[in-house]
Amino acid sequence: MWVAKKRWCQHYAFGPDGTIQPADSEESMQQGCTLELSELQVWDQDWHSLCFETFGPPETLEQVLTTAVQHVCHEIGLPVLKARDSFGYPTWLHRVWQNQP
Numbered sequence: 001m002w003v004a005k006k007r008w009c010q011h012y013a014f015g016p017d018g019t020i021q022p023a024d025s026e027e028s029m030q031q032g033c034t035l036e037l038s039e040l041q042v043w044d045q046d047w048h049s050l051c052f053e054t055f056g057p058p059e060t061l062e063q064v065l066t067t068a069v070q071h072v073c074h075e076i077g078l079p080v081l082k083a084r085d086s087f088g089y090p091t092w093l094h095r096v097w098q099n100q101p
Contacts, residue, residue: 003093004041009034012071014056014064020071031056033068042096049092050081 013023013032023029036051052072054064072078 006039008037
């Protein structure tokens with residue numbers, strides 16, 4: 001099995017007023033979120049993955065994540081994301097392997 005992957009990342013800074021704004025880099029931010037959108041191809045099947053990775057003080061991570069997800073979903077018109085569809089690459093590869101053509 002082979003997997004081809006293309007990644008696109010966007011960094012978001014979380015402000016003291018609770019707003020989130022796109023940022024050039026996470027290097028100078030105290031807290032924020034990185035969005036990774038990946039395009040994957042396995043056996044001529046196209047897939048996409050979406051990952052939100054927050055950083056900053058532990059007590060703010062849930063608020064940063066919620067704010068970032070709401071902002072991105074509103075901004076690009078994503079449907080509601082469901083927890084049952086959330087899993088890491090090993091689980092995803094296992095599912096793809098089970099359903100190979």
